[in-house]
Amino acid sequence: MLKTENLNVTVGDKKILNNFNIDIKDGEIHAIMGPNGTGKSTLSKVIMGNKNYNIESGNIIFDGEVINDLSTDERARRGLFISMQNPISIEGVQNSEFLKTAINARRESPVGLYEFMKTIKCAAEELDMKEEMIHRAINVGASGGERKKNEVLQIKLLKPSFIILDELDSGLDIDSLKTVCENINSYLKENPSTSVLIITHYPRILEYIKPHFVHMMICGKIVKTGDYNLAFDIEKNGYSDTFTISENEKNE
Amino acid sequence: MNKLIIDNSVNIEEIIVDSDMDITISFNDCKRNLNIQVMPGVCLKIFDISNNTNNSIVYNIAESCSVVINKLSINCSDTVDVNLNDMNSNIKFYSSIINYEDNEYKQNINHNDKDSISKIINHCINVYDNKFKFIVNGTIKKDSINSSFKQDNKIININNGKSFILPNLIVDNNDIDASHSAYIGTFDEDLIFYMMTRGLSLKECNSLLIKSFLLGSMDLDDRQRDILNSIIEKVNM
Numbered sequence: 001m002l003k004t005e006n007l008n009v010t011v012g013d014k015k016i017l018n019n020f021n022i023d024i025k026d027g028e029i030h031a032i033m034g035p036n037g038t039g040k041s042t043l044s045k046v047i048m049g050n051k052n053y054n055i056e057s058g059n060i061i062f063d064g065e066v067i068n069d070l071s072t073d074e075r076a077r078r079g080l081f082i083s084m085q086n087p088i089s090i091e092g093v094q095n096s097e098f099l100k101t102a103i104n105a106r107r108e109s110p111v112g113l114y115e116f117m118k119t120i121k122c123a124a125e126e127l128d129m130k131e132e133m134i135h136r137a138i139n140v141g142a143s144g145g146e147r148k149k150n151e152v153l154q155i156k157l158l159k160p161s162f163i164i165l166d167e168l169d170s171g172l173d174i175d176s177l178k179t180v181c182e183n184i185n186s187y188l189k190e191n192p193s194t195s196v197l198i199i200t201h202y203p204r205i206l207e208y209i210k211p212h213f214v215h216m217m218i219c220g221k222i223v224k225t226g227d228y229n230l231a232f233d234i235e236k237n238g239y240s241d242t243f244t245i246s247e248n249e250k251n252e
Numbered sequence: 253m254n255k256l257i258i259d260n261s262v263n264i265e266e267i268i269v270d271s272d273m274d275i276t277i278s279f280n281d282c283k284r285n286l287n288i289q290v291m292p293g294v295c296l297k298i299f300d301i302s303n304n305t306n307n308s309i310v311y312n313i314a315e316s317c318s319v320v321i322n323k324l325s326i327n328c329s330d331t332v333d334v335n336l337n338d339m340n341s342n343i344k345f346y347s348s349i350i351n352y353e354d355n356e357y358k359q360n361i362n363h364n365d366k367d368s369i370s371k372i373i374n375h376c377i378n379v380y381d382n383k384f385k386f387i388v389n390g391t392i393k394k395d396s397i398n399s400s401f402k403q404d405n406k407i408i409n410i411n412n413g414k415s416f417i418l419p420n421l422i423v424d425n426n427d428i429d430a431s432h433s434a435y436i437g438t439f440d441e442d443l444i445f446y447m448m449t450r451g452l453s454l455k456e457c458n459s460l461l462i463k464s465f466l467l468g469s470m471d472l473d474d475r476q477r478d479i480l481n482s483i484i485e486k487v488n489m
Contacts, residue, residue: 048449052441072448081449088446092464101460102450137464154450 001026001195002047002080002162007058009039009046009220016042016053018220024162024195029188031198031206033231034217035239040199041085043217044164047197048082049075062162077106081160083151085167085199089139095150096120096134099157106158123156126186128179144171152180156187165198169205181208203231218243258286269296279305286310290317292338297321299476301483302328309333315365316340322470324480325349326487331358336368336399343369348466349376349384350487351413356385361403363396363428372403373469377462378413385416390432394424403432408439408465410458439465459485 002024009017016039024030034040046053047060049072059066067075090098099120104110120134127149139147148171155163165184169177185208188194198211206214206228214230215222216239223243224230234242254271258264259278267275270291277286277300284307290296292314300323308331313319315338323346334343349357361370370390378384386405407415417434439461447457463484467477 048445050445071454072445073451073453076449076451084446084449088442090443090446090461090464092468093460098447098450098452098460101456102452105451105453105456137468158450 001028001063001193002197003059003061004047005059005061007046007060008056009042010054010056011042011052015056016220017046020058020221022197022215022222024197026193026195028213029196029198029209029211031200031211031214031231032217032222033200033214033234033239038217039220040217041166044082044166044197044199047075047164048072048080073105076158076160079161080164081155081158081162082164082166083148083155083168085170087139087147087151089137089142089147091137091140093138095136095138098138099154102154102158120153120157123153126156127153127183128176129153145173145176148172148180149176152183156183159191161191161194163194163196165196165200165205165209167199167201169200169202177205178208181205184209203235206231216242269294272296274299276300277302279303279307281305283307287312290314290319292316295319298323299472300324301480302326302330304328305330307331311335311343312337313341313343314338317342319343319345320471321345321347322472322476323347324466324483325357326483327352327355329355329357331360333360333362334370335362335364336370337364339365339367341365341368344371344471345373346470347372347374348470349374350466350484351376351378351384352380352382354383356387358387358389360389361391361401363390363392363399363401365393365395366397366399368396368399370401370403372401374403374405375465375469376407376415377466378407378409378415379411381412381414383414383416385418386434387418387420388432389420390422390430392421392423392425392428392430396425397427399425399428401428401430401432405433406435406465408437408462410438 004020004022007017007020032040055068060068100116124134129149214226216224254273256275260280260282265285266287268289272295274297280303282305287310290313293316296319298321302325305328310333312335374386376384390401392399392401405417405419409415415436419432419434421432423430444457467480
C-alpha cells in the first residue's frame with residue numbers, strides 16, 4: 001500500500017526526516033510515537049505532498065507508484081487522506097458544498113443532491129454531529145471535538161484507502177474519542193484493505209484502534225518497532241529510556 | 253416592500269426614497285451620476301451589479317434610516333459617497349470587486365451627526381498583473397458623538413497585480429468607536445493545502461475561496477446569492 005524508501009526531507013537547512021523507512025501493507029494499522037519535534041507531523045505532510053518540505057532523496061511509493069512528484073490533490077484522489085492535527089476553519093465555504101466538490105473530484109459524473117444529502121446526514125448522525133454543522137462554514141465556530149468529528153465525516157464520505165490520523169485524540173473528550181474511533185473501526189470493517197497510520201503521543205487511542213505495529217520515531221527515523229505493547233512501554237518508561245533499554249538489549 | 257430596478261435604459265439622476273424599498277441597480281459599460289436621498293425612518297436595501305462602469309453614486313441618508321448595500325463590481329472605477337446626515341442613520345455597505353484592468357474604487361463615508369453607524373467591507377480579487385486601488389475615506393465630524401465606523405479592506409492578488417489600499421480615517425470627536433483594517437496578499441497556503449488534501453484541484457480551491465471571499469460577508473437572500481454565484485462562475489479567473 002504505502003512505502004517510504006530512505007526518505008530524506010528538509011525544511012530550509014534543517015533535516016527533518018533522516019533515511020526514513022516504513023512499509024505499510026494493505027489492511028495494516030501502524031502507529032508512530034515519538035517526542036515533540038521528531039518529524040511525525042512532517043512525515044504526514046510529506047506523504048500528502050506539502051510543498052513546504054523538500055524531498056532531498058528517497059521515494060514515497062503508493063500502490064506501487066512513486067508519488068514524489070504528484071500534487072496534493074492527485075494524491076488525495078488516488079486514495080490518500082490525512083486527518084489533521086489542527087483542522088483549520090474556512091470562512092464562507094460551506095461544509096456540504098466543500099464535501100460535494102471533493103466527492104465530485106473523484107467521480108466522472110456529479111453526485112446527485114438527494115443521494116449526497118442522505119449520505120452526509122446519515123454519516124453525521126453516526127458521529128453524533130449536529131445537522132447544522134453540515135451547512136455551516138468549514139469548522140467555523142466549531143470546538144476541537146467537532147473539528148475532529150468533521151475530519152472523520154470526510155473519511156466516511158470520501159472513502160480513502162490510506163488514512164493518516166495525526167493526533168486524532170488531541171482535543172477530544174473520552175466519549176467523543178470513543179465515538180470517533182468506533183466510526184473509524186466500522187469504516188475499516190467495511191473496507192478491510194484500507195491501511196491506517198496513526199500518529200500519537202498517547203496509547204489511549206490505540207486501545208480503540210488496535211495497531212498491528214507500533215514504531216518509535218526519534219530524530220527523523222524509526223528507532224524501534226514492536227507490537228501494541230511498545231506503546232505502553234513508551235508510556236511507562238518514556239522515549240529515551242525505552243530507546244536506551246532497546247539499545248542495551250541489542251548490545252547484550 | 254416596494255421594488256425598483258435601475259439599469260442603463262433608465263435615464264435618471266436622482267431618486268428620493270420615502271418608504272421602505274428594495275432597489276436593484278444594474279449598470280454596464282457606462283459613466284453615470286446618481287444621487288439617492290433616503291428620507292427619515294426608511295429601510296433601504298440595494299442590490300447593485302456593475303460591469304465596466306465609471307459611476308459616481310451619492311447616498312444621502314436621513315435620521316433613523318437603515319441602509320444595506322450589496323455591490324458586486326466587475327472591472328469598475330466607481331466613486332461612492334455616503335453621507336450619514338442625521339442621528340441614528342445606519343449603513344452596512346458590502347462591496348465586492350473583480351478587477352482585470354487598472355482601476356480604482358473611491359469611497360467616502362461621512363458621519364455628519366450623532367449615533368450614526370457605518371460598517372464597510374470592501375473585498376477585491378485582482379485577477380491579472382494590473383493595478384487596483386481602494387481609496388477609502390472615513391470622516392467623523394465633531395457633532396458625531398457615539399458614532400461607530402468599522403471598515404475592512406482586503407485585496408487578493410491572483411497573479412502579480414499591483415494593489416494599493418489607502419484607508420484614511422479623520423476623526424474629530426473623542427467619544428466614538430472607529431476601526432479600519434487593510435490586507436493585500438494571496439489566499440492562505442494552509443487553506444489551499446487543506447482543501448487539496450481532500451482532492452480539490454488548485455482551480456477548484458480558488459473558485460470556492462473566491463466565492464466565499466466575495467460573497468461571504470454580504471447580506472443576501474438565496475436568489476441574489478445564486479445570481480452572484482453564477483456571475484462569478486462565468487468570470488474567467
